[in-house]
Amino acid sequence: MPDIFERERRWIQPTYTRQPVVIRRGRGAYVWDDHGRMYLDFIAGIAVNNIGHCHPRVVEAIKNQAENLIHTSNLYYTEKQVELAERLCDISGMNKVFFCNSGTEAVEGALKLSRRHTGKKKIIAAKGSFHGRTFGSLSVTDKPEYQKPFQPLLPAVSFVPYNDAEAIEDEIDDDTACVILEPVQGEGGVNIPDDEYLRAVREICDENDLLLILDEVQTGFGRTGKWFGKDHAGVTPDIMTLGKAIAGGLPMGALLTREGVEFGPGEHASTFGGGPLVCSAAIATIEVISSEDLITNAAEMGDILLRELKKLELEVAKDIRGKGLMVGMELLKEGAEIVDLFRESGVLINCTAKRVLRFLPPLIIGEEEISRLIQVFLERRDEIESI
Numbered sequence: 436m437p438d439i440f441e442r443e444r445r446w447i448q449p450t451y452t453r454q455p456v457v458i459r460r461g462r463g464a465y466v467w468d469d470h471g472r473m474y475l476d477f478i479a480g481i482a483v484n485n486i487g488h489c490h491p492r493v494v495e496a497i498k499n500q501a502e503n504l505i506h507t508s509n510l511y512y513t514e515k516q517v518e519l520a521e522r523l524c525d526i527s528g529m530n531k532v533f534f535c536n537s538g539t540e541a542v543e544g545a546l547k548l549s550r551r552h553t554g555k556k557k558i559i560a561a562k563g564s565f566h567g568r569t570f571g572s573l574s575v576t577d578k579p580e581y582q583k584p585f586q587p588l589l590p591a592v593s594f595v596p597y598n599d600a601e602a603i604e605d606e607i608d609d610d611t612a613c614v615i616l617e618p619v620q621g622e623g624g625v626n627i628p629d630d631e632y633l634r635a636v637r638e639i640c641d642e643n644d645l646l647l648i649l650d651e652v653q654t655g656f657g658r659t660g661k662w663f664g665k666d667h668a669g670v671t672p673d674i675m676t677l678g679k680a681i682a683g684g685l686p687m688g689a690l691l692t693r694e695g696v697e698f699g700p701g702e703h704a705s706t707f708g709g710g711p712l713v714c715s716a717a718i719a720t721i722e723v724i725s726s727e728d729l730i731t732n733a734a735e736m737g738d739i740l741l742r743e744l745k746k747l748e749l750e751v752a753k754d755i756r757g758k759g760l761m762v763g764m765e766l767l768k769e770g771a772e773i774v775d776l777f778r779e780s781g782v783l784i785n786c787t788a789k790r791v792l793r794f795l796p797p798l799i800i801g802e803e804e805i806s807r808l809i810q811v812f813l814e815r816r817d818e819i820e821s822i
């Protein structure tokens with residue numbers, strides 16, 4: 436039998452550049468490979484495993500639900516879906532929910548709804564944005580290399596500098612439907628705007644009668660040290676998109692709306708959206724985040740992580756920034772080889788936007804895990820500086 440790397444190459448579309456490690460098992464902040472080697476996970480499935488791997492309460496919720504009902508479609512009512520919608524609105528201050536299955540689908544729904552609500556077409560997005568890979572969300576993603584093979588995409592999308600509210604104002608015309616922004620840009624390199632920025636954008640949208648979509652797919656569920664990234668600025672969007680950490684590792688997306696921003700019957704749908712299995716996992720995930728006070732922990736550990744990274748005074752580090760446990764170290768050069776060094780030393784990290792080392796650990800980590808990460812920087816300092 437050929438090894439798994441060969442079989443993957445033979446049978447799976449070559450869309451991903453994978454790290455050469457086969458992960459078999461995960462628990463808390465750690466995963467184990469097929470040789471039984473343990474790794475500290477500082478990327479958490481790209482901001483998905485916020486409550487750690489295989490949290491016992493989520494595993495139990497999934498098992499219980501799987502024994503009773505896995506899928507019905509949205510032809511019928513299920514209690515778990517309604518319960519989850521209530522909880523999501525409770526923690527976010529939003530008014531209604533549409534369930535889907537991924538972040539990109541949530542963004543698709545948000546773009547459709549903004550057209551439906553305003554009757555207008557133009558969308559303003561930010562430079563450095565990432566919103567997903569399907570046609571609508573790719574259209575508002577500022578990555579020409581991702582877009583190029585698939586043109587034409589949605590017409591009438593303009594990209595303006597991030598953290599510049601005036602640039603948004605200048606771009607608005609009579610046909611502008613919405614502004615879509617990430618409260619902190621993730622894939623674009625952990626870019627953190629001023630709190631004032633989101634408040635100013637909110638005002639501009641109100642004055643011009645357009646919708647503000649906040650994409651909280653990566654920033655949601657405690658990642659930045661509050662339930663949602665918007666909470667730092669105290670801003671309520673018209674539509675908020677969710678995904679990633681929402682269901683403790685199961686695939687789910689959602690869009691949440693403000694009062695009065697609604698689809699009509701039959702205008703949008705998803706066969707799997709809000710199925711009882713994922714909803715049970717999501718309810719358990721929200722309970723874990725609350726009962727284990729993971730949001731406070733994310734804020735506290737985020738501060739410590741930032742402080743410790745800065746203390747290293749690496750010459751190769753151009754900037755170190757973060758909000759909660761969404762932390763980036765911008766390098767003077769490309770960082771892929773540093774990711775390899777960390778993996779060899781038993782710590783999984785990631786590099787985004789080519790030059791930004793990204794740290795997105797589960798929100799359950801403590802100072803011990805942070806020390807382990809810092810220890811790798813110290814042990815391999817010379818190699819890191821000379822890459």
Ligand SMILES: Cc1ncc(COP(=O)(O)O)c(C=O)c1O
Nearest residue numbers: 537538539565566567652653678
């Ligand atoms: C802010 C943001 N929006 C949307 C997406 C797309 O989510 P998904 O990969 O679940 O489609 C991502 C994924 O990284 C993201 O970071």
